[in-house]
Amino acid sequence: MDAMDAVAVKPKVRVATTSLAGCFGCHMSFLDIDERLLELVELVEFDRSPLTDIKHCGPCDIGLIEGGVCNSENVHVLREFRKNCKVLIAIGACAINGGLPALRNSFDIGRCLQEVYLTGLNVENGQVPNDPELPLPLDQVHPIHEVVRIDYFIPGCPPSGDAIWKFLTDLLAGRTPRLGHPLLRFD
Amino acid sequence: MDDFKHCAYLDPILTRFENRSDYLVQILREAQDCFGYLHQDAIDYLATKLNLPRARVEGAASFYSFLHLQPPGRYRVLFSDNITDRMLGNQALMERFCRNLWVEPGKPAEDGLVSVDFTSCTGMCDQGPALLVNGHVLTRMSVERVDRISELIRGKVALTDWPHEYFVVADNIRRRDVLLGGDWQAGEPIRAALARGADGVLAEMKLSNLRGRGGAGFTTAVKWESARLAPCQGERAERYIVCNADEGEPGTFKDRVLLNSYADLLFDGMTVAGFAVGATKGLVYLRGEYRYLLPKLLANLERRRIDGLLGTTVCGQVGFDFDIEIHLGAGAYVCGEETALIESLEGKRGVPRVRPPFPVTRGYLGQPTVVNNVETLCKAATIALNGGAWFAGLGTKQSTGTKLISVSGDVEVPGIYEYPFGVSVDRVLNDCGAGNAQAVQISGASGVCLAVHEFGRRIAFEDVPTAGAFMVFGAHRDMFEVARNFSHFFAHESCGFCTPCRVGTALVAKLMDKVASGSGSQYDINEIVSLQRVMQAASHCGLGQAACNPVMDTLQKFRPAYERHLRALDFEPSFDLDESLATSRQLTGRDDSGAHFGQ
Missing domain, CATH: 3.40.30.10 (Glutaredoxin)
Structure with a gap:
């Protein structure tokens, strides 16, 4: 490529986002950066994300993951992100700790499936769904850092739009992201 | 069980401790002896009688690992x-x-x-x-x-x-120097101190430059003088001498030997300290594990009272009253920290206090308190007897006198070795018959791990300070496993008060387990290193600050011992992914490729 062109056209940072076992609350919070979205799209372009509806992730600079890992599909998506993103960020309580979905961890998944599909009240001729299209649930819900390497964590349930904005702008500017006390206060 | 039954055995205990809530830990310990555990109704009864919130009583009872709220086995x-x-x-x-x-x-x-x-x-x-x-x-x-x-x-x-x-x-005493080899009559150091006068004793202590033997190495004379000068507070205005006999640092057992065979020297030392500081009461905080020593120590105290070495007008000195009582710990390593120890003496959970104020100004019950290690007080007794110059002539310039070292691990002759400070690690290894040592953990789990190239270093505050532990590891030992054992020790012993320590120690232990199970990677090692930074900087007390020492030392000096356990250099999940689908596979009857994880 011509050196002059390289200076003239500064490539945008590619960002991918996804929600695994989460509630999309973190994505909603992301949208809460409001008009700063316009500033953001000057700097970044989105790859796979609920915002673009692109189904698979290509090579990216930043991946944002909401939600923990509760089934086999979550694992595949997470691995795809790790393979393609230079920097992977866990965003929100579920991604970091398992969060609300992990409340099922004290129950045996086998007994849950049996009760819901076979032995529960009003179930007749029940069957545990076994279509190969369906992802199988893991026996436990895990935070994403137990499955792949994670580079950064943005805590909160959900983190505020301001926190997400501060974190991303730090990252884009080459500063080690740092959320000060006001952005980490939740009460 | 109803109230009536509980008061039957609790009332005599409460009477013996004068219904004083600052004896709560001792009361709980004795109450437990009746049935092997503390019944919920007994907790209620004690709370009422001692006029404490129930949470205070149950909080203390649940803090100590030797107190039980559920019946353990007989x-x-x-x-x-x-x-x-x-x-x-x-x-x-x-x-x-x-x-x-x-x-x-x-x-x-x-x-x-x-x-x-x-x-x-x-x-x-x-x-x-x-x-x-x-x-x-x-x-x-x-x-x-x-x-x-x-x-x-x-x-x-x-x-x-x-x-x-x-x-x-x-006792396994293997090498005696001036302390273990000395020949003194009980009370001799006290008489010598009385002859010197309180100022004279302090002057000799200063001259001796004795430093605390519990590990921190603070100058004892400075501590004594500060407590002597500090004003007493309020009603029960008196100063206290506390002997820290909560020898919990893994690998340390020198105080056990001193308490067993040199108790007179210790009590002499406490009395001398009391005389110099102007204290009237001494407290020994004996770790729960050494409970078997209690009857012997109590008998000794009783004999000393009869001999006029304790009580009013000690050794005939009008105006000098001093007595000693013994408190038993109940299985909490953190109580070796002096302010946590004082909290425990006051009947509370052993959570370290914020310093300052230091115990010398506001310690036990808010009064000026000297907290000294067993060995320090024994040394103080010999200084009262032989003078500060004699003591300062031993050891090195900044580390005067001798040090008791507890040698254990891969050696032919484990036991207690007394050396003048400045002895080389090599010399100790030689004397105890450590054939092919690859490492020595000095001063216990929170101390320092030395590798072969450092065996020329010297035990002294100038070089390698120690509280006394000296654990030797032969060439066949896995140093990673050594560090993993210590990481679990700290996770177990964290008092739970501050988050960096409570969570940090647990995370480090978990990561060490992950590496041990063969699912570790370089990433996990990096995680441990960054956790160490947080814990060292942000923990409330020394426990959390030092909790990663053994891991960091062994990582630096025995890195291949860690790398041997690593599965990959990048990252591995902390659990078996495919196995976690097993239940779902079984219930759905699926075994297609979508029901498994490929790599």
């Missing part, structure tokens, strides 16, 4: 789990014991006969593997002994009828 067996016990095979012995009695570790047997678990270092590293049965220490466990003990328990034989030799704790 025989409560705790295997000491220091790394030295492990090296002597305690894990296989425990498994065998559990198999013999059909119990699982951590769960009382269904018939309530026995419960089995691990406990932190019991201070018997030179004669392990050790265990505690209902608070009594048993040493030198073997397959034969463990089998015999299983039979005794099955036969419900009372502990007092068990073979006497199981309970023998040897």
